[in-house]
Amino acid sequence: MATKVNSTLGTLSRRSFIGATALGAAAVMAGGLEAVSPEKALASEGDGDETYVYTSCPMCNQSVFCGLKGTVQDGKLVRVEGNEQHSKPKPCLKGLTSLQYLYDPNRLLYPLKRTNPAKGIGEDPQWERIGWDEALETIAAEFNKAKETYGAPSVTFHSGDPKEHLPLFQRVAALFGTPNVSWGGAQCAFALAMSGILCYGATVTTMPSPETKVHLQWGSNIAWSLYPQPTAYKGMLDAKKAGCKYIVIDTRMTPTAVQLADLYLQPRPGSDGALALAMANVIIEEDLYDHEFVENWTEGFDEYKEYVAEFTPEKAEEITWVSADQIREAARMWAEAGQGTMWVSPHSTTHHSNGVQSTRAITLLLALMGYWDREGCRKLTPGVTGTADAEFRLTDLSGPLLDQRAGVDRWPVWSAMSTYYQNNGLLEYINDGIIHAGVFLGTNLMNFPQTQLVQEAVSTLDFAVAVDMHLNPWTHDYMDMVLPAAVCWERVAPFQSQPNGIIGSQAAMQPAGEAREDWQFLLDLGCALGFEEECFHGDLKAAMQAYLDAGGSGATVDDIQNALPGVYELPMAGEWSPKQYEKNGFSTPSGKAEFKSGLLEQLGFEGLPVYEEPHISPVSTPELLEQYPLILTTGNRVPWYVHSKYRHTPWLSQFMPEPIVNMSHEDAEARGLEEGDTVRIYNQFGEVRFKVAITNMMHPGNVEILHGWEQANSCLLIDRVFDPISGFPTFKDALCEIEKV
Amino acid sequence: MHTNPIEALEDRGATYGLLARLFNREVDEDLLEALGNLPLGDETSSDAIDEGSRLMRAYLAEERPDTIRELAVDFARLFIVRTARTANAPYPFESVHTAPDRTTMGDARDRALAAYREEGLDKSPSWTLPEDHVSLELEFEQTLCLRAAEALRREDETEAARLLAKQRAFLANHLNNWVPAFAETMEAYARTEFYRGLALFLTGFLEEDGSYLDALLG
Numbered sequence: 001m002a003t004k005v006n007s008t009l010g011t012l013s014r015r016s017f018i019g020a021t022a023l024g025a026a027a028v029m030a031g032g033l034e035a036v037s038p039e040k041a042l043a044s045e046g047d048g049d050e051t052y053v054y055t056s057c058p059m060c061n062q063s064v065f066c067g068l069k070g071t072v073q074d075g076k077l078v079r080v081e082g083n084e085q086h087s088k089p090k091p092c093l094k095g096l097t098s099l100q101y102l103y104d105p106n107r108l109l110y111p112l113k114r115t116n117p118a119k120g121i122g123e124d125p126q127w128e129r130i131g132w133d134e135a136l137e138t139i140a141a142e143f144n145k146a147k148e149t150y151g152a153p154s155v156t157f158h159s160g161d162p163k164e165h166l167p168l169f170q171r172v173a174a175l176f177g178t179p180n181v182s183w184g185g186a187q188c189a190f191a192l193a194m195s196g197i198l199c200y201g202a203t204v205t206t207m208p209s210p211e212t213k214v215h216l217q218w219g220s221n222i223a224w225s226l227y228p229q230p231t232a233y234k235g236m237l238d239a240k241k242a243g244c245k246y247i248v249i250d251t252r253m254t255p256t257a258v259q260l261a262d263l264y265l266q267p268r269p270g271s272d273g274a275l276a277l278a279m280a281n282v283i284i285e286e287d288l289y290d291h292e293f294v295e296n297w298t299e300g301f302d303e304y305k306e307y308v309a310e311f312t313p314e315k316a317e318e319i320t321w322v323s324a325d326q327i328r329e330a331a332r333m334w335a336e337a338g339q340g341t342m343w344v345s346p347h348s349t350t351h352h353s354n355g356v357q358s359t360r361a362i363t364l365l366l367a368l369m370g371y372w373d374r375e376g377c378r379k380l381t382p383g384v385t386g387t388a389d390a391e392f393r394l395t396d397l398s399g400p401l402l403d404q405r406a407g408v409d410r411w412p413v414w415s416a417m418s419t420y421y422q423n424n425g426l427l428e429y430i431n432d433g434i435i436h437a438g439v440f441l442g443t444n445l446m447n448f449p450q451t452q453l454v455q456e457a458v459s460t461l462d463f464a465v466a467v468d469m470h471l472n473p474w475t476h477d478y479m480d481m482v483l484p485a486a487v488c489w490e491r492v493a494p495f496q497s498q499p500n501g502i503i504g505s506q507a508a509m510q511p512a513g514e515a516r517e518d519w520q521f522l523l524d525l526g527c528a529l530g531f532e533e534e535c536f537h538g539d540l541k542a543a544m545q546a547y548l549d550a551g552g553s554g555a556t557v558d559d560i561q562n563a564l565p566g567v568y569e570l571p572m573a574g575e576w577s578p579k580q581y582e583k584n585g586f587s588t589p590s591g592k593a594e595f596k597s598g599l600l601e602q603l604g605f606e607g608l609p610v611y612e613e614p615h616i617s618p619v620s621t622p623e624l625l626e627q628y629p630l631i632l633t634t635g636n637r638v639p640w641y642v643h644s645k646y647r648h649t650p651w652l653s654q655f656m657p658e659p660i661v662n663m664s665h666e667d668a669e670a671r672g673l674e675e676g677d678t679v680r681i682y683n684q685f686g687e688v689r690f691k692v693a694i695t696n697m698m699h700p701g702n703v704e705i706l707h708g709w710e711q712a713n714s715c716l717l718i719d720r721v722f723d724p725i726s727g728f729p730t731f732k733d734a735l736c737e738i739e740k741v
Numbered sequence: 742m743h744t745n746p747i748e749a750l751e752d753r754g755a756t757y758g759l760l761a762r763l764f765n766r767e768v769d770e771d772l773l774e775a776l777g778n779l780p781l782g783d784e785t786s787s788d789a790i791d792e793g794s795r796l797m798r799a800y801l802a803e804e805r806p807d808t809i810r811e812l813a814v815d816f817a818r819l820f821i822v823r824t825a826r827t828a829n830a831p832y833p834f835e836s837v838h839t840a841p842d843r844t845t846m847g848d849a850r851d852r853a854l855a856a857y858r859e860e861g862l863d864k865s866p867s868w869t870l871p872e873d874h875v876s877l878e879l880e881f882e883q884t885l886c887l888r889a890a891e892a893l894r895r896e897d898e899t900e901a902a903r904l905l906a907k908q909r910a911f912l913a914n915h916l917n918n919w920v921p922a923f924a925e926t927m928e929a930y931a932r933t934e935f936y937r938g939l940a941l942f943l944t945g946f947l948e949e950d951g952s953y954l955d956a957l958l959g
Contacts, residue, residue, distance in 0.1 A: 029758060030765040032877040033857060033884065034865040074854070076846050103844035105837045106823040109870070115814055128810065129767070129817045470825040513869055648825045650842050710826065 049073065054083050054564045055505040056496040058488045059094035059101070060642045061161045061184075061442075065496055066091045068098065069565065070489055072508045077102055077489055085566040087498045093640060097651045098488055102512075104649065108471045108484040109513025111135040119459035121452060125477055132514060132524070135465075135481060139439070140528035142463035142480075143176065146437040152177030153404050156438035158423060159183045161643055164494050165441060165518035167389050167547060170419075172526040174394035175534055179401035180435065182423035186414075187447060191350035191726035194417055195359035198597045201587025204363045204378055205343045207232055208239040211376035214337030215239065216247045217261075218362055219272065219348035221254035225637040236260060245337060247330050249275065251348075251633065252662075252697045252704070263330055266699050269633050269732050270614035271320040272349045273358030275327065276365060277611055278316030280308045282331035283368055289335065293370030297581060299588070300596025300607060304364070307608050319611075319619070321699065335369055339376025342366060351635055351732045353615040356413075356725040360597070361609035367593040374578040382573035384501055386553025392546060395419070406434045411727035412603045422727035424448070427720070430457040439525070441467040441518065442485070444644050445475040446708060449718035449729050450685065467521060472644070474710055484515040491517030493544055495560060501569040502553075504560040519543060605725060614733040615721050618701075621735065628683045628735035630667060631702040634714035635731035644708035659705065659712040661690040661738065666700040668692060673740055681705065683736045685719065688712040703738065707731070747890045753953075754886030756946060761879035763939055764820075764833060767813045777801055789945025796938025815933045831927035831940075835873035838919040845871045853915050857881055860888075860907070875923065878915050882908055882950075902958075909954040916947050 051072050056065035067086020071079040080099045082089045112127040113135070119125075146154045157173040159166065161184045173181045185193075196204035208215040215236070222233050233256075240246060240260060248261035251269045267275050283289050284305055294301050313324035320327075334340060342365070349359045371377040398419065405421040406429040407414070414422045427448065429435045443466060448454040451474070458464055458478040465481040476482045490511040495502045511517065516524070523543055526535030536542035544557045553570050560568040585591035589598030596607035613620035618631065640652040647653055661681060663673075673679060677692045681703070689712055690705055698704060707714040714731075721730050759779075762772065781798040784791055805811065819831050832838065840847030850873040857863055857872065862884065864872050885908045892900040921944050928940035 030761040030876055030880050031865055032761065032765055032868045032874070032880050033862045035861055036858070036863040037861075074851070076851070100842065100844055103846045104825075105832050105834065105843065105845050106825055106827050108823070110821055112817065112822065115810065126814050127817050127822050128813050129821055471823060473824055510869060512871075648828075 052565075053077075053489070053506045053508040055488055055491075055508075056086070056503065057091055057095040057098060058162070058164065059098055059645075060092075061163065066095055067503070067565075068095055068488075070099075070508050075509055077508050083565050086503060087500075087567070094642070094646070094652065097646070097649055100649055100651050101646075102487055102489050104470075106648070107469055107487070107512065107515070108482065109515055110484055111514065112471070112482045113138075114480050119478055119480075121455055121459075123459075123477065125479075127471075127482075130481075132516070135483060136524055136528040138481065139463075139465050139525060140530070142437055143529060146462060147177070150433075150436050153180050153401070153406070154178075154434065154436040155180070156421075156423075156426070156429075156435050157181040158426070158438050158440045158443055160441065160443040160447065162442035162518070165522060167393050167494065168519055168522045168543065169441070170393040170398065172522050172529070172531070172535065174398040174401075175526060175531045176529055177401065179398060179405045180421045180429075181398075181419075183420050185418070186420065186423045186727065187347075187729055189346040190414075190418060191355055191723065191728045192344060192346040192359060194413070194726055195344075195350065195356050196363050197417065197587075198356070198594070198599060199360055199363050199367065199588075200372070200593050202380060204366060206341050206378045207235055207343065208244050208341045209376060209379075210239065210242060212239060212244050212339060212341050213376060214245045214247065214334055214340040216249070216334060216340065216342040216362075216365065217256060218249045218342065218344045219251070220343055220345035221250065221252070221256045221637065222343070223255040223259060224639050225345070245333055247333055249330070251699065251702060252636075253699075254697060263326070263333055265322045265326055265330055267320040267322050268618075268699075269631050269702055270352040270354065270358075270617055272352075273354055273361045273609065273611040274311060274316050274319040275322060276358070276361035277308045277311040277609070278313050278320070278327050279331040279334065279365060280304075280361070280368055281311045281316075282313060282328050283335045283365075284308060286332070286335075288332065289368045290370030293372070293593075294368065297370075297586070297592050298367050299590040299592040299594045299598070304595035304608055307610070311611070334365060339374065340366070340369060340371045341376070341378060342371075347635060348732065350723070350726060350728050351730060353721055353723055353730050353733055354612045355723040355728050355730075357606070357609050358611070361611065364593075364595055364609060367595065372593070373580055379576055379578075380580055381576045384497070384499070384570040385573050386555070386570045387497060387502065387551045389547060389550050392550035407727065411722075411724070413600065413605065413725045414727045416599065416603065424722055424727050424729055427454045427457050430460065435461070437461055437463040439465050439467065440475070440479065443468075443475055444472065444708070445478070446644060446710075446713045446715055449715050449720050449731075451713055451715045453720075467518065469515075472710075474713070483521060484511075484513060485521070486511035486515040486517040490515065491519070492561075493517060493519035493540060494547070495544070498567045500572070501567045502548075502555065502560055503567045504557075504564055506561065506564060600725070615730065616719060616733045616735055618735075624684065624735050628737045629701075630663075630736050630738060632681070632683070632717060632734040632736040633702060633704045633732045634707050634718065634734070636704055636706060638706060641706065641708065644710065647709070656706075659688075659690045659709040660693040661703055661705050662693050662695050662698050663703040663738070664696070664698045664700040665694050667698075667703060667738075668694050671738060671740070673738070678741045679738045680741050681717070681736050681738050683717050683734060686716040688714065688716055689741065703736070747893050750886050750890035750893065753950065754883045754890065757879050757883035757886060760939075760943060760946065761876050761883055764874075764879065765876040767816045768809065768935075770809065773801075773808060773812075785949070787945040787949045789941050790949065791945075793938040793940070793942030793945055796934040797942065798938075800933060800935040800938065812933060812935060815931060815936050818932065819927055819930055819936060829926060831923055831930055833875045833923065834871055835875075835878065835915060835919050836871065838922060845873075847873075849873050849915070849919075853878060853881075856907075856911055856915070860885070873915070875916075875920060878911070881911065882916070885911075905954065905958060909951070909958055912947065912951055912954065917951055920944065920947055 053070040066088035067083030069081045069083045110129045113130045114125040116126040245262045246260040248257040249265045257264045313327040317324045407422040407425045411422045464479045466479045467483045489508040523535045601607040640655045680687045781794040835849040836847030839849045853873040889901045889904040924940040924944040931937040
């Protein structure tokens with residue numbers, strides 16, 4: 001054979017080479033390969049060295065993640081399972097899909113810089129790849145220029161859904177001097193928290209315990225939704241078997257309603273407050289309330305009692321679509337149980353213009369019954385010690401700046417109760433010349449009602465840089481630069497809190513391409529801005545150690561990593577004992593649970609949980625109803641998607657490959673629509689295209705669409721009206737009509 | 742016409758090396774200058790090679806304010822800029838073309854990596870992408886060519902033959918099985934004649950090299 005080679009080589013007559021030797025071999029060594037030791041070469045014999053790596057899953061981006069165990073073979077993640085030692089040991093389908101997500105060929109892996117200077121809707125950025133050094137230098141120069149020209153608050157540190165970066169985000173923002181830091185709680189979770197805190201000085205929602213006799217599940221489809229994850233739902237099923245009764249109140253007849261409810265009520269979207277007040281009406285009328293608690297531990301009961309007297313079940317039936325009989329039954333079931341818990345969704349009742357007040361009306365059903373801080377009820381259990389992070393977040397620097405936040409006057413209650421600024425005003429803050437530059441981490445502009453206005457506004461910023469795992473045109477086309485974020489198997493920060501301590505994360509591999517984990521990027525940004533020492537000279541481990549040190553637990557980063565797959569345990573702050581309010585009161589202005597909120601009154605709002613119609617509704621806007629006779633609700637949850645993510649991740653997108661609108665068969669038939677028809681959904685703002693899905697989940701007169709579809713953005717149909725107390729968008733206040741295309 | 746088998750190997754190696762470099766990263770000033778010195782466009786046995794190199798030469802010959810930037814934008818558009826919904830793009834990874842769910846790091850990567858390791862090679866520490874990237878696969882062929890040339894220099898014909906057989910197998914199993922489809926997409930998406938030409942050149946060269954090795958080895 002060798003001889004043949006030699007002779008054949010000499011006889012080939014046609015030349016098929018380009019004379020590339022003209023370049024010289026050295027000039028064109030691409031450098032992707034290198035020679036390695038023979039031992040490593042032998043590894044190709046399939047010895048398949050398996051190692052295990054433990055991390056916490058961020059696929060849904062809630063603040064307490066589920067435990068994951070990854071099997072790594074030869075630098076490749078080959079299997080994902082749960083971590084049995086984590087407090088949430090069973091990942092859902094999204095967690096398992098983290099494997100497919102890691103190896104998504106469409107991930108953003110390199111910093112990109114815009115080369116087309118024109119910004120705006122329809123402009124192609126014409127991205128060019130740049131290195132991290134250039135990226136960081138540019139960002140620092142631009143941010144410092146904005147600081148010199150307009151002041152540090154002109155630069156916003158904006159977050160979308162991710163939360164893991166927030167302590168360091170706040171630290172760097174504090175060093176830079178801007179108080180305009182935002183988090184996703186501005187559209188989710190925090191309004192619910194506000195509703196509880198305004199009444200009780202604490203959050204109120206909790207899962208039933210084995211002692212709970214009745215659980216009120218309001219506006220939340222736990223069987224499908226993201227937080228808490230699947231094991232919590234199993235706990236609810238177990239409680240049901242043990243005899244807990246469930247009152248499920250939801251505008252949609254969800255799997256949660258069908259599986260759990262002893263009593264199911266389906267109110268008109270946005271009428272929740274009236275329904276809750278009517279339940280209170282019955283409980284007071286029939287003298288079922290806890291006199292001892294109400295008389296000794298609440299404030300404003302007399303005015304509350306007078307107010308709810310108007311909300312008879314008959315009147316509420318007119319408002320809410322729920323029959324008076326059902327209202328009475330629910331009220332009695334709630335009151336007669338003796339101990340009860342409630343879970344209200346962090347993002348349903350609060351996505352109306354009456355959101356906080358309606359949600360307060362719901363939460364006050366606990367106070368009425370004294371279902372507080374005792375067995376079978378919401379318990380204020382002491383948490384772990386040693387995890388406080390205020391020092392790490394440099395609150396002593398940021399505190400004095402809070403008054404300078406944008407939106408302080410527009411949303412005084414939000415601004416009083418949160419240290420973040422209310423970012424729903426981003427459009428106006430930009431157009432009014434308050435914000436001139438920003439970093440947008442994990443941000444999705446489709447989150448904002450009348451998205452196109454926000455896209456145009458962001459285009460006018462002097463400089464905007466985004467950080468993300470994918471290039472998302474609806475947000476990033478309006479940026480000057482986009483930076484690649486590492487995904488969960490590629491990062492080690494931050495730690496995750498556990499009920500009994502802290503758990504660490506391990507990286508299975510270095511980030512692909514030049515992706516960087518958020519904590520590393522933020523340290524690098526801090527250094528570039530001139531704060532090398534306070535940002536640990538970019539040393540991630542040192543930063544993580546400082547974070548631990550701020551908590552005072554004495555733990556080291558290695559301690560926590562070495563405890564994996566287990567939790568690094570921390571001492572608890574104490575033991576729970578019932579009715580701590582008898583010693584400590586409530587953290588409210590009056591020191592009691594407040595039917596009439598002192599803080600709301602102080603800031604110019606009604607103290608009682610007054611009911612007002614949503615700003616767009618069949619009752620408040622009958623003239624719109626004529627043209628747009630269907631109530632449109634947006635922003636629900638499905639198990640396979642999170643906001644705008646995963647529409648193209650095969651293991652998840654297979655369940656809902658296209659935008660669909662859920663509607664009752666009555667509404668479909670009335671319009672001559674069949675399953676699968678393409679329709680336009682339209683109102684006074686615009687239109688979007690969806691496909692029909694007929695379901696008995698939806699009440700006739702109410703249709704729903706999922707948000708976050710690039711090609712069918714629900715926010716095009718939502719008004720820029722916000723809950724005056726929380727500043728929350730009104731994702732569920734809309735009317736529409738539907739017709740076949 | 743090559744009468745010297747060592748020269749033939751070195752020239753094939755250099756062509757593979759050039760291609761590997763062009764797909765590894767953007768064209769920089771040094772490479773741009775060197776490309777200007779290449780005898781691009783001289784007739785070969787392949788129409789695709791000829792058309793490809795003609796396009797590249799025409800692009801390089803034209804005056805423009807910022808060739809480096811224009812090429813960098815095209816490179817980014819072809820190989821780096823993706824959105825979550827991108828489906829039909831010139832993904833430069835073999836796995837994306839051969840894996841059923843179109844992810845990176847599939848079986849193809851494992852097998853390509855095994856092939857490198859059998860020859861005492863692995864990805865270099867600076868390479869942070871999967872190993873079945875077209876640039877690495879081309880660089881592997883380059884290395885085998887240069888080693889075969891070395892073997893012939895020291896008159897080790899057995900080793901040269903072994904390396905050539907390995908080249909042929911790798912070319913069939915890890916390049917010509919996916920690169921033509923990849924290059925076709927690249928040609929459709931490229932906005933500069935340079936990268937359009939490169940796509941044609943790549944397909945043509947790999948096809949020619951496959952024929953060449955078949956003729957050589959029987």
